[in-house]
Amino acid sequence: MLGVVHRQQTCTAYAVRQELRKSPSAHWSASAGSIYPLLKRLESGGLIRSEADSGRGRGRRVLEVTAEGLRALREWTMTGPDESVVSGVSDPVRTRCFFLGALRPAERSRFLRDTLASLEDYLERTRADLSARGAGPASFDRVAALGAVYEAEARVAWMKEVRAQLGEDGGD
């Protein structure tokens, strides 16, 4: 939340939700029931300042990251190289592969075929997201989007290898 508001200089809580929704990853949800309480916490913690934009809508509030908020954002960002952050990745497809032994051969075969197709679709979406950010000079969100493409490519290559190793029939 701090990062998104900071990138836009100033914006509403609603705009933060829309920004998260734009992501090709389903990881970013931000329901109203989470974003408004979070906003309150950040504001009472002095990390965000908000001002009522009267005259517009029911009660439009324009948000801004405070100096202390920027400090907190930087501190959080700098935890990136920490072991727990670097190893904090999760791939729900890979998790399911761990339990493929519980499936019947026909289900397994279907799982592998359908998953490969979905991963290829997802790769296309991440590529489209990267393209949508323009071909200009390297920006921070472009390199982040590039990371999603690299990851999606690796997942497609991995799933092809999985099918090869387990056999097209799914390890029957």
Added chain:
Amino acid sequence: MLGVVHRQQTCTAYAVRQELRKSPSAHWSASAGSIYPLLKRLESGGLIRSEADSGRGRGRRVLEVTAEGLRALREWTMTGPDESVVSGVSDPVRTRCFFLGALRPAERSRFLRDTLASLEDYLERTRADLSARGAGPASFDRVAALGAVYEAEARVAWMKEVRAQLGEDGGD
């Protein structure tokens, strides 16, 4: 939980925790405060059956997945190709890259250097995890571990590309 118990045929809740702890990913936490309440929910939902192993320890309980539990496990696993599951990946390092603009050039440079080093360490750990599973015939957990290696390799390659695009100095 269903998957881990099923893989071991039968085990204790404590053994499930140890299994999750073994993972090279920090995503799998399973504190006592989450695993025992979860166990109760699964048991009252009829997905897991447990039997007291009297004579051993304070009150050792041996768990087993029921027929209905196996059905639920299969159903969950088969959601793998769903769009929301395939796109459910998250990489906390990539998330931070999105906000690199909030850092000062020197911090950014340090972030990129330290993160690359950490990603290389993590790659080594995933490779060790793969090797530890033996070189025998392809098994489901081996292909899952292979996926972690593919992903880690992609992240290292990506971070090298990021440093090249932003300049060794971090985009100053």
Added chain:
DNA sequence: TGTGACATGTAATATGTTACATGATTGA
């Protein structure tokens, strides 16, 4: 006049985290 996007918020419920508490068994 109504629809869709903008915009904020609450309440019930579910769940996870942290810290604490208990106690048996095994081996040095």
Added chain:
DNA sequence: TCAATCATGTAACATATTACATGTCACA
């Protein structure tokens, strides 16, 4: 006998999800 490991559990707290509720503004 002491420490580590096995093993289970609770309580306070923080937080997310889902569903609902409200209201404005632009535009067709």
